[in-house]
Amino acid sequence: MAKRLEGKVAIVTGAAAGIGRTFCVGLAGEGARVVAADLRDVTETLAEIKALDGTAMGVQMDVANPEDVARMVKQVTDIYGRVDILVNNAGIYPTSPIEQISLEDWRRVTAINLDGPFLCSKAVVPIMKLQRHGRIINMTSTTFFMGVPNFTHYVASKGGVIGLARGLAGEVGEFGITVNCIAPGLTNTPGVSGSPDILQTWDMLVEAQAVKRRQEPLDLLGPLLFLASDESAFVTGQTLCVDGGWTRH
Template sequence: MPRLDGKVAIITGAAQGIGAVYAQALADEGAKVMIADILDGNPTASRISAQGGTADFMQTDVSDESSVAAMVDATVAKWGGVDILINNAAIWASLRAKPFEDISPEEWDKLMAVNVKGPFLCARAVVPHMRAGKYGRIVNIASGTAYKGTPNFLHYVTSKGAVIAMTRALAREVGEDGITVNTLAPGLVLSEQVVASPELLEKLSAPVMASRAIKRDQLPQDLVGPLLFLVSDDAAFMTGEVTVIDGGSVMH
């Protein structure tokens, strides 16, 4: 039997890139998947359905409380509950490296609204449903860069450090309800968005590769196994933890 048979999962930022890979992986393991993205996730949902999985899409702005609430309500109405939340949506590949003093307050606020407020709002919306069932798996997506202090991306690095701290505090609050909260922290992944951003690759690729113990590019598929572990019963007694998947660039 698939590991996630009958489970209901919400994955934010899953219309494309790594999120779409996550969605396919959870559907392949039997989960009913709601793709929540500000972009059009219908093609991804249709592709999953064509391959025998169960998926739907609802356009969602994770930085907007009413949008998140509507998405969670629609998921519960369609499938009866929420068992898994993957907080994947984030601003990253569109960023340009710059000294911190060149980051405008407007850019800072926009990024924090998606990367930090978004996971908070999504967790806040799903936890009541998880509590009702005395079961839940929340996986926040951070980044190994929070351990490195990568320069010229201060707002992004700060946001991912906040996600790690949020994971630890939230895990303390919901553990008695049968809910685990963990963080998956990838390295520099060659997602379609990153590949389409040559400036980002030029800035980061060489130093990242030099720091890795495993000398190859990281692909979205490298994250599937660890993610499935965290959302399955294999990780039922694990919470508040950070799992870094980056080829040994960060060891903590």
């Protein structure tokens, strides 16, 4: 059976670990050539893709640095000649009450979580326009809908990427480009397991979900592949909550 993303090129930021690594492996499993981009080393992600006989390249970069983003996109077009899918996944989620968030903290969170998706989207849109095809998927968070406390900079940045998707969707739809968001609930990743503040809320959260178990990165893969494929060609500017029914709207 033909794979859903055969011939496509997919960039995933934040690809070294967690949700990003799961997305890279899943996209490669559907036949996409994957660009695994991260601040950190992506050797383990590339090894998992190789084990599936998939095609991938790694790029060490900072999504908040415009020069890094330009270098990455040039490398990708030099090697693969196109960009079909961009997954704006890299993100950080420090917790703090607002009195303890310095302007520098605020700017670091918004630089990675919001400037990063802006810079990466801006860099790939001209290529996608020429191709008259593209899929941009931003990772937001259900914390934006729930207004989770002690996370103000994070929640604001995740609202920002929903705005980015809505605004950009209206601008690029005529070129066959869709822009959507996925909002996960609390998901079992290295970033979460490294945060005792977040971990202590987990049992309470599972209780509030309709599906009463912890969320795993693989729970997000089906929705990602749908939004990355031609099956979602008429879906744009939307945010899909994938959170076991924590939010219901």
